[in-house]
Amino acid sequence: MTPRGRTSLIRDGTNNCSLRITDVRYTAQYYPGISEKINAFDLNTVNKNKYIRVIVSGCCETSSCQDWGFKLPYSIDVLKGSCVDVPCKLTYPDDTESFTLFWYKNTLTGYPKIFNSRNPTDVQDKYKGRTSLVGNSPDTCTLRIDNVEEPDEVYPGINEDIYSYVLHNGKVTRLFIIDSPPAPSMTGHEKMRENEAVTVRCSVNHTCASSPPTITWNKPGLEVTTSQEEFPRGLWRINSMIRYIPTYKDDKSQLECEATFPNNQTKRQSITLDIQYKPQNVIISILHDNEGSEGDAKITLECRSQANPFVTKYTWYKIGEAKTLVKMDAQITVQDKTWEKYICTASNDMGTGESAVFSFTTENEENESNNTVLVIGGAAGLVALVILSVVIFCIFKR
Structure with a gap:
């Protein structure tokens, strides 16, 4: 508001309503009128010249407003309930010693502050405790807003003349709300x-560099x-x-x-x-018995393994005084109950894995041991049964 004593009419004619303003300090808009209903703003519904905008040519005695500047993004997509860092770079005259940085909410009327670097409590109520400056560099004016719940338009400034909306033709940052966060890649x-x-x-992308998402x-x-x-x-x-x-x-x-x-x-x-590795856990298993007379029975052995990529070659060896190649296949047929020992190898592009030694001698020894346990166990059970019968007979005999 222009103080009293600085305005006067220039009376050069009866129809002249020209206004003189002395000591102009701020950019402002002016229009004449007789009352609240009779004025140039309301009457000139067709003519766009409803008011005159007076723009100051200098912000101080030694510099122009154009020596100041703000660089900020046009818009940001903000996750609802999250925080946002609004990037901002400030340029200012070299002879500037100190200033107060503000951030404003873009509204139809007034200049509601949402951040005040000198007095953090001198902001709109719903922004108290939710806004702060990010970084310590003199040319940084980046604003952090916590718990963003609704769309907004914000812009930085120094005073009513030096702010991005005026200096950069309506420059503000628009905050759009998204409900779901982006997925990581x-x-x-x-x-x-x-x-x-x-x-x-x-x-993963985000909008709050000072409090980024945590990844586990x-x-x-x-x-x-x-x-x-x-x-x-x-x-x-x-x-x-x-x-x-x-x-x-x-x-x-x-x-x-x-x-x-x-x-x-x-x-x-x-x-x-998808991990590529050479064959692992190479084992030899008995696949099935082949028909044949006693002493001439055959049995099929199979080589199996775990591999990625798939096994491209299986190789069988007979183990004796020397390692003898038997066959290159996943299966071989050998004499049942043979005393010979075998191993197999499995190969792919990553390398070769080898099985443990297989022999029927080991198999027979295990079977005989199991049979002995069964016989002993069966005999012991029979003796126990006889003793129990005698005891029962004696009890009833009395």
Whole structure:
């Protein structure tokens, strides 16, 4: 409001309503009128010249308003209930010693403050305790707003003349609300080979660099590092990297990362690990007996293993004074109850795995041991039964 004593009419004619304002300090809009209903703003419904805007040409004795500037994004998508850092860079005259930084809410009337660097309590009630400045650099005017629940339009400034809306043709940052957080993405898992360390990255976008989401992994004991990247329009990305050494035991298992946002909402991303490894757990098993007369019976042995990629070659060897190649196949047929010993190997692009030695001698010894246990156990049971019968007979005989 222009103080009293600084305005007067220029009377050069009866129809002249020209106004003189002395000591102009602020940019403002003026229009003449007779009453609240009879004035240029209300009467000039067709003519766009409803008022005259007086723009000051200098902000102080030694500098112009154009020496000030604010750089901020046009809009930001904010997760409902979360926080947002509104990026802002400030330029100002070299001879500026100190100033108070404000952030305003864009409204049709007035300049409601939502942040005041000198007096934090001198802001609109619903913003008290929710706004703060991010960073300590003199050219940083980045604003943090906590618990954003509704769309908003905000802009920074120094006073009623030096603010982004005037200096940059209506420049404000529009805050749009999204209800669900973005899902994380995972990279680095595309090609894994056993015992070859890889870096797996889990990344998620957010808008609050000062309180980014926390990322956790479902496999304990991993070496974890984090970093942040800044993108245009107030967007940030947090990256969580793990150093992972693949093992065949984890093949086809789930690797999962979970992002927890400032509003406690969570989003997960999981992948099924595809780990290449040489054949493991190579074993020899008896597949089935083949028909034949006693002493001439045959039996089929099969070589099995766990591998990724699939086994491309099985090889059988007879173990004696020397290792003799028998056959290159998953199965072989041998004489039943033979005293010969065998091993098999399984191979793929990652390498070769070998079974333990197989022999019927070991099988027979185990069977004979089991049979002996059965005979002894059966005899002991029979003796116990006889003793119990005698005791019962004696009791009834009395």
